[in-house]
Amino acid sequence: MSDPVLAVDGLSIAFQTRRGPLPAVRDLSFSVGRGEMLAIVGESGCGKSLTALALLGLVPPPGRVTGGTVRLEGRDLLALDEAALRHVRGARISMIFQEPMTALNPVLTVGEQIMEAILEHEPVSRKAARERTLALLERVRIPDPARRFAEYPHRMSGGMRQRVMIAMALAGAPAVLVADEPTTALDVTIQAQILSLIDELRREQGTAVVFITHDLGVVSRYVDRVLVMYAGRKVEERDTRDLFADPFHPYTKGLIAAQPRGLAARPQAGPGPAGVARERLTEIPGTVPALAAMPPGCAFAPRCPLADDRCVRTVPPPRPAGSGLVACHHAGESHAI
Ligand SMILES: Nc1ncnc2c1ncn2[C@@H]1O[C@H](COP(=O)(O)OP(=O)(O)OP(=O)(O)O)[C@@H](O)[C@H]1O
Numbered sequence: 001m002s003d004p005v006l007a008v009d010g011l012s013i014a015f016q017t018r019r020g021p022l023p024a025v026r027d028l029s030f031s032v033g034r035g036e037m038l039a040i041v042g043e044s045g046c047g048k049s050l051t052a053l054a055l056l057g058l059v060p061p062p063g064r065v066t067g068g069t070v071r072l073e074g075r076d077l078l079a080l081d082e083a084a085l086r087h088v089r090g091a092r093i094s095m096i097f098q099e100p101m102t103a104l105n106p107v108l109t110v111g112e113q114i115m116e117a118i119l120e121h122e123p124v125s126r127k128a129a130r131e132r133t134l135a136l137l138e139r140v141r142i143p144d145p146a147r148r149f150a151e152y153p154h155r156m157s158g159g160m161r162q163r164v165m166i167a168m169a170l171a172g173a174p175a176v177l178v179a180d181e182p183t184t185a186l187d188v189t190i191q192a193q194i195l196s197l198i199d200e201l202r203r204e205q206g207t208a209v210v211f212i213t214h215d216l217g218v219v220s221r222y223v224d225r226v227l228v229m230y231a232g233r234k235v236e237e238r239d240t241r242d243l244f245a246d247p248f249h250p251y252t253k254g255l256i257a258a259q260p261r262g263l264a265a266r267p268q269a270g271p272g273p274a275g276v277a278r279e280r281l282t283e284i285p286g287t288v289p290a291l292a293a294m295p296p297g298c299a300f301a302p303r304c305p306l307a308d309d310r311c312v313r314t315v316p317p318p319r320p321a322g323s324g325l326v327a328c329h330h331a332g333e334s335h336a337i
């Protein structure tokens with residue numbers, strides 16, 4: 001890859017408690033190039049949202065970034081003060097969330113708030129900002145932009161609100177778009193529309209996308225690479241096709257086996273048609289350990305059929321494997337599962 005737009009190195013995040021720091025994300029490294037889409041996947045609580053927030057300098061207390069760097073176009077965001085960060089957010093890196101109403105202001109019309117987002121980052125006239133807003137609404141395929149401009153967000157459907165949030169996120173023409181489960185609350189047909197819209201934007205505008213999800217099947221058609229997290233650590237990172245064809249980590253194998261029927265076998269198939277039952281094949285037995293009760297070795301050991309003494313004692317370091325990395329003492333042998 002040429003110089004990555006976003007390069008995260010050794011990111012660690014912990015919650016400050018009376019008993020000392022409780023690590024939630026540990027030593028996480030990844031990078032995303034121009035026009036590339038990376039998925040971060042993993043079960044609830046593995047640290048996906050904390051990672052997303054850290055990319056924008058928004059980890060809420062008592063959480064705190066305790067180590068690492070987040071370089072955006074070469075500049076370490078974690079070293080910037082709040083004023084400088086505000087300048088970067090929205091302009092060079094933007095975020096979209098699962099629930100658009102957390103980002104949208106209920107008392108402003110959709111058009112007014114997109115205009116405000118433009119005016120915040122650029123010294124253009126209100127007339128020019130209005131024109132850009134209409135173009136953005138059209139860009140995210142909102143029908144009849146002139147009428148929608150004057151509408152309030154709560155009068156729109158979930159899918160339309162999600163499009164408005166994407167339009168706002170694009171107002172400053174950012175180099176990186178971080179999407180934290182933006183389709184999870186939507187029905188399958190709308191999910192597919194939003195995903196293909198994000199895919200189109202990155203192809204046409206070269207936006208680098210970090211797409212966070214717990215549903216590997218939904219994103220498999222669109223993403224170039226997948227980073228699998230477990231209990232705050234990266235356990236595998238591979239090109240999408242390779243990951244589906246031959247997952248190395250026992251947890252990744254479990255995740256793929258747990259995808260709804262059809263998606264696991266056909267990674268390029270994308271989301272199924274509306275109304276198709278999203279049947280789970282197998283669930284991974286057991287649960288993710290609590291932050292305060294993390295085992296000293298591999299965090300997956302209590303659920304892993306290959307776990308031995310070494311796994312219980314020492315954390316497996318990430319090492320090169322195929323088109324990426326895997327962190328497992330027995331990755332080469334895990335074909336036995
Ligand atoms: N204020 C807090 N104090 C202590 N722990 C917290 C706090 N907020 C979040 N956590 C813990 O941090 C961990 C990571 O949370 P995060 O929200 O990043 O998970 P996630 O992967 O996004 O999960 P989900 O799929 O449910 O959105 C979780 O174990 C969570 O319980």
Ligand code: SF4
Nearest residue numbers: 298301304311328329
């Ligand atoms: S390091 Fe050991 S316990 Fe952890 S995933 Fe690999 S085989 Fe399983």
Ligand SMILES: [Mg+2]
Nearest residue numbers: 048049050180
């Ligand atoms: Mg989350």
